[in-house]
Amino acid sequence: MPIVLVINPGSTSTKLALFNDRELIREHTIRHQPEELSQFNTLYEQRIFRKKLIVEFLQKSGYPLDRIDLIVGRGGMLKPLQGGTYYVNDSMIEDLKTARYGEHASNLGAILARELLSESGRDIPVFIADPVVVDEMEPLAKYSGHPDFKRRSIFHALNQKAVARQVAARYGKRYEEMNLVVIHMGGGISIGAHRKGKVIDVNNALDGDGPFSPERSGTLPLTGLIKLCFSGTYTKDEMKKLIKGKGGLMAYTGTTDCQKVQMYIRQGDQNCKMAYKAMAYQIIKWAGKMAAALRGEVDSIIITGGIAYDKNFMIPWLTEKLSFIAPIDIVPGGNEELALAMAGLRVIEGSEEAREYDGLSR
Numbered sequence: 001m002p003i004v005l006v007i008n009p010g011s012t013s014t015k016l017a018l019f020n021d022r023e024l025i026r027e028h029t030i031r032h033q034p035e036e037l038s039q040f041n042t043l044y045e046q047r048i049f050r051k052k053l054i055v056e057f058l059q060k061s062g063y064p065l066d067r068i069d070l071i072v073g074r075g076g077m078l079k080p081l082q083g084g085t086y087y088v089n090d091s092m093i094e095d096l097k098t099a100r101y102g103e104h105a106s107n108l109g110a111i112l113a114r115e116l117l118s119e120s121g122r123d124i125p126v127f128i129a130d131p132v133v134v135d136e137m138e139p140l141a142k143y144s145g146h147p148d149f150k151r152r153s154i155f156h157a158l159n160q161k162a163v164a165r166q167v168a169a170r171y172g173k174r175y176e177e178m179n180l181v182v183i184h185m186g187g188g189i190s191i192g193a194h195r196k197g198k199v200i201d202v203n204n205a206l207d208g209d210g211p212f213s214p215e216r217s218g219t220l221p222l223t224g225l226i227k228l229c230f231s232g233t234y235t236k237d238e239m240k241k242l243i244k245g246k247g248g249l250m251a252y253t254g255t256t257d258c259q260k261v262q263m264y265i266r267q268g269d270q271n272c273k274m275a276y277k278a279m280a281y282q283i284i285k286w287a288g289k290m291a292a293a294l295r296g297e298v299d300s301i302i303i304t305g306g307i308a309y310d311k312n313f314m315i316p317w318l319t320e321k322l323s324f325i326a327p328i329d330i331v332p333g334g335n336e337e338l339a340l341a342m343a344g345l346r347v348i349e350g351s352e353e354a355r356e357y358d359g360l361s362r
């Protein structure tokens with residue numbers, strides 16, 4: 001049975017898992033404090049720090065690199081792609097290293113997998129699957145409001161699709177038979193309209209589009225943003241950090257950790273309570289938009305991601321307010337690690353063909 005290592009770098013965490021075929025041997029979520037990651041100038045520089053944690057995890061689990069038969073990493077900011085499993089190749093590594101299509105922690109999935117492969121000195125398969133750039137958006141949904149700007153499909157594609165399949169099975173149906181609104185709440189938040197197996201519309205979780213999240217601003221008033229850009233107060237990089245990394249809950253409460261936010265609320269912090277509640281309010285509004293994109297024909301609203309563990313957030317502020325649209329199914333955390341392992345296993349078993357990434361072709 002093949003031993004599979006899954007590497008899932010997120011903006012606030014590194015999630016690792018080991019599988020013996022489809023059976024989970026061990027999983028581990030390492031949560032990163034913003035100070036820990038902000039010591040690195042670029043995301044690429046974080047790889048040595050995160051790689052050390054992976055090697056420690058493997059050693060503690062009794063599965064050093066020479067026992068691993070397959071590595072599957074989370075897929076990052078590549079050119080817009082069809083869903084599926086992709087070989088980690090030189091063209092992909094080049095685009096991720098140079099952040100040609102943008103920076104996000106998921107870029108490290110392929111990079112870390114490739115570096116571990118070369119350190120192992122072995123020739124084992126290395127893949128990514130359903131990267132954050134999976135693009136199934138309808139042409140109408142691509143309009144922004146000005147021809148110089150196009151809306152982009154950047155979201156938790158892997159987990160949204162994995163939990164959508166899981167919930168469809170609960171209803172005794174196939175994913176391709178259902179209309180779903182999927183809400184993923186992690187360091188970033190994405191809300192997708194899934195029509196019969198295709199994500200026809202979704203907010204860009206990385207770029208000023210959607211609700212604010214633990215570390216991102218979401219949609220901002222444009223005139224205020226332009227004013228700030230030209231105020232001389234911030235450099236371009238600082239402005240970028242203000243909307244991604246230091247926006248959202250981080251800006252309002254000083255932390256990206258919702259468990260800490262709940263602790264502050266229990267201690268009586270009204271400012272934290274209002275900010276956390278406002279995040280829920282924005283999520284509801286975006287879920288409503290996606291329900292409208294599905295013309296109100298919604299079979300289920302699925303809520304997933306780390307924040308879905310927080311019952312004090314979920315019940316009074318989200319599910320009670322959303323239940324008028326459709327039944328609600330909750331998949332706390334998500335299913336990303338198993339989805340990645342299965343994607344790699346399908347390829348080595350021969351039931352799916354992996355695709356080659358070519359950054360140059362359009």
Ligand SMILES: Nc1ncnc2c1ncn2[C@@H]1O[C@H](COP(=O)(O)OP(=O)(O)O)[C@@H](O)[C@H]1O
Pocket residue numbers: 009010011012013185186187188214256257258259260305306307308309310333
């Ligand atoms: N049990 C929990 N209760 C409340 N919030 C939680 C819980 N577990 C995780 N979270 C929150 O979920 C967020 C991270 O979600 P996650 O999906 O793991 O993020 P990412 O993969 O984007 O790094 C953090 O704000 C974290 O505090």
Ligand SMILES: CCCC(=O)OP(=O)(O)O
Pocket residue numbers: 009010011012104105106132154155156186187188189205206
């Ligand atoms: C890039 C979209 C996915 C995303 O926001 O992931 P995290 O929540 O892990 O940052």
